[in-house]
Amino acid sequence: MSFYDLKGKTALVTGSSRGIGAATVIAFAKRGANVVVNYNTSREKAYETASKARSYGVDAIVVKADVGNWEEASKLVDETVKAFGGIDYLVNNAGIFQLKPFIETGPEDWFKMLKTHVLGAMNVTRRALPYIRKGGGIVNISSIVGVKPSPGPGRVAYSTAKAALVGFTTSLAVELADKGIRVNAVAPGLTLTEMIIKGIPNLDERAKKIPVKRIGTPEEIAEAIVFMAVHPYITGEVLVVSGGE
Numbered sequence: 001m002s003f004y005d006l007k008g009k010t011a012l013v014t015g016s017s018r019g020i021g022a023a024t025v026i027a028f029a030k031r032g033a034n035v036v037v038n039y040n041t042s043r044e045k046a047y048e049t050a051s052k053a054r055s056y057g058v059d060a061i062v063v064k065a066d067v068g069n070w071e072e073a074s075k076l077v078d079e080t081v082k083a084f085g086g087i088d089y090l091v092n093n094a095g096i097f098q099l100k101p102f103i104e105t106g107p108e109d110w111f112k113m114l115k116t117h118v119l120g121a122m123n124v125t126r127r128a129l130p131y132i133r134k135g136g137g138i139v140n141i142s143s144i145v146g147v148k149p150s151p152g153p154g155r156v157a158y159s160t161a162k163a164a165l166v167g168f169t170t171s172l173a174v175e176l177a178d179k180g181i182r183v184n185a186v187a188p189g190l191t192l193t194e195m196i197i198k199g200i201p202n203l204d205e206r207a208k209k210i211p212v213k214r215i216g217t218p219e220e221i222a223e224a225i226v227f228m229a230v231h232p233y234i235t236g237e238v239l240v241v242s243g244g245e
């Protein structure tokens with residue numbers, strides 16, 4: 001049987017109204033998995049993503065939840081379980097970005113970054129764990145700046161949060177290995193989504209510095225995420241998907 005035949009499985013992808021999360025929902029749906037689309041503010045885009053997923057013949061639900069909030073993260077998991085009875089794949093993707101020099105970064109900026117990425121992943125994973133089926137996989141979305149030096153200034157809070165997700169991944173993988181649940185991370189390089197279109201200046205110039213001379217697409221990252229979610233013999237690993245950076 002192909003690893004990629006996901007008929008009857010359930011994938012919960014946080015922050016999947018748009019960007020990499022939305023592409024990941026579609027990559028799961030194309031392979032037959034039922035999907036949960038989570039959004040925080042982009043309601044309309046979340047419903048569009050769910051509708052596109054359904055066009056592949058799967059079931060899709062949409063749940064509004066700020067993953068950094070325990071009650072809302074719990075509701076996200078509870079509604080998933082109510083709809084599908086359990087979870088096979090959890091992708092902790094929800095994220096924010098802010099380009100700001102460290103000297104200007106106050107405790108509120110710092111906390112918001114850690115709250116969304118690190119507390120968010122912890123909240124959803126902690127609540128979901130009793131419902132993740134044996135053979136399932138968790139994928140945390142880190143970043144190339146969580147594992148390698150930043151390409152420029154202004155990313156200290158972001159890269160600290162993304163590096164924390166690497167520790168979360170490798171330690172949780174050890175803790176869950178004998179329960180038949182794998183935990184991995186994908187660390188994307190620059191990927192063409194609203195996050196960088198709004199957040200990073202001079203993208204064309206920046207793209208020239210990438211060895212393959214172009215910015216990645218959300219679909220290319222989504223394929224790597226599904227691979228890490230379903231591969232039965234990979235756990236505790238971080239896959240960098242960055243065009244060679």
Ligand SMILES: NC(=O)c1ccc[n+]([C@@H]2O[C@H](COP(=O)([O-])OP(=O)(O)OC[C@H]3O[C@@H](n4cnc5c(N)ncnc54)[C@H](OP(=O)(O)O)[C@@H]3O)[C@@H](O)[C@H]2O)c1
Pocket residue numbers: 014015016017018019020021038039040041042043065066067068093094095096097116120141142143144187188189190191192193194195196
């Ligand atoms: N794009 C890149 O170059 C790049 C590179 C490396 C890593 N990443 C990581 O990849 C992930 C996806 O990024 P992206 O580029 O696809 O960004 P994006 O286009 O800005 O999308 C971010 C998504 O996260 C959701 N989100 C933000 N805060 C949330 C919260 N508190 N609770 C629930 N959902 C929340 C947003 O939902 P709403 O719109 O509904 O609020 C949206 O669906 C992030 O973790 C990001 O750090 C991106």
